[in-house]
Amino acid sequence: MFKPIKEGKKLSGQKAYTMSYGSIIGNDNEIIDDVIAAVFRAPHSFTGENTVEFTCHGSIFIQQEILQILISKGCRLARPGEFTQRAFMNGKMDLSQAEAVADLIASTSAGQHRLAISQMRGGFSKELSGLRDRLLHITSLIELELDFSDHEELEFADRSELSSLAEEIEKVMSRLVKSFQVGNAIKNGVPVAIIGETNAGKSTLLNALLNEEKAIVSDIHGTTRDVIEDTITINGQLFRFIDTAGIRKTTDTIEALGIERSFKALEQAQIIILVYDISQDPSEFDKFIKGIAPRLDGKKVILAINKCDIKGTNEPSFSFKTDGWHKILISAKSKHNI
The missing domain is CATH 3.30.1360.120 (Probable tRNA modification gtpase trme; domain 1)
Structure with missing residues (x-):
């Protein structure tokens, strides 16, 4: 042919x-x-x-x-x-490299692409292989000692080397667990939860970020009943923005289910965008923050002070601590500072 x-x-x-x-x-x-x-x-x-x-x-x-x-x-x-x-069956690559090929094909951002390329080239495998070789070396020396257990004066395995290797393995494993979390965020998108009270402008903010009418927006409290999410690639990194139901006390069964999902999104997210309606009483927002404060521990928090086009750009004072938070005055409706 x-x-x-x-x-x-x-x-x-x-x-x-x-x-x-x-x-x-x-x-x-x-x-x-x-x-x-x-x-x-x-x-x-x-x-x-x-x-x-x-x-x-x-x-x-x-x-x-x-x-x-x-x-x-x-x-x-x-x-x-x-x-x-x-390629896997013929020993040309290991399982992690084979998985990386699928990730490379499915990559939709620069971050996903870099991660898949690194894994496909054996970056992850080489590290584990090196540790395995050292463990086998120590194991063989210990087995040799057991074979000559009658001779207590013989010592083939260096105890300090074994202790040092165990500590190193623990550090590497801990780092690999953390790298898995980072890799998962790169692969599936960094989860960003948009949290706030009802009518604070969360859905409007999501629409502004996505540059499309993804979520229904109205002046009626409790319009958003379920989580709505979509992704954006920023500087090569995928971010997964999650719009949530406004958190408040309610007797509405459906709205209560949506609020429960809001709390789940809050727990799973790495970044929290707290949306505050600047036209509302700051003391009411203080109470709201106190109710969710324990769930914010360990999170990166952005305090988005919304509707500055209506109330002005004077930053309100709050009683709760905002140390380490990033604060920004925005108008989700006019896309000011977004």
């Missing part, structure tokens, strides 16, 4: 990592396309097997014709992920 430009130059005799220019010939001897054939020989290929890659023109018709010719010659279509599976 492949006819090289140079007569007598067959792909079977072509050296690895070389390309050959030629034509794909159909079953009726019709030229389908001029292509470049690249040859990769085992074990130095992605899958660890002999592989030939054809580069053709971008016509869907041409691609389908080439596939049909290959199938008629005894080939079959690869199953989803089969090339990565073959």
Whole structure:
């Protein structure tokens, strides 16, 4: 099916990592396309097997014709992920690298892409492999001592080295757990919960951030009954903004369920945007903050003082502590400071 430009130059005799220019010939001897054939020989290929890659023109018709010719010659279509599976089965990559290939294909931001590339190149695997080798070394020395347990004067394993290695492993494992949390945030988006009382302008803020009418906005208290979320990529990092139901005491069963979900979103979020309606009494907001203060521990908090287009830009004074918080005067409606 492949006819090289140079007569007598067959792909079977072509050296690895070389390309050959030629034509794909159909079953009726019709030229389908001029292509470049690249040859990769085992074990130095992605899958660890002999592989030939054809580069053709971008016509869907041409691609389908080439596939049909290959199938008629005894080939079959690869199953989803089969090339990565073959690479894993042939020892070309470990499981974490195989997972990284899927993450790389699914990446939608620069942060996700960097993380997947690093993992696919074995950054995570090399660290674990190094620790494993050192553990095996210590284990072999301890086993040697057990074999000569009758000779108490013999000591093969350095106890201080063992203690030092155990401490190092604990530190590395702790760091890997933290890196998993960071990686999860990069992969799925940093969760940002928009929290506040009813009619503070949370849904308007979400719409302003997304630059679309994602959430219903009205002057009626308790309009938002469920969490609404969407993602934005900022400087290559994916953020997952979550609009929540206004938190207040209510006898409405449906609204109460929405408020319960607001608290769940608050607990799961890494960043909290507290929306305060500047036209409201600060003492009422003080009471609101005291009610949720324990849930804010360990979170990064942004205090968004909203509706400054109506009330002015004088920052109100609150009785609660805002140490470490980032405060900003905004107008979600006019998109001021957003």
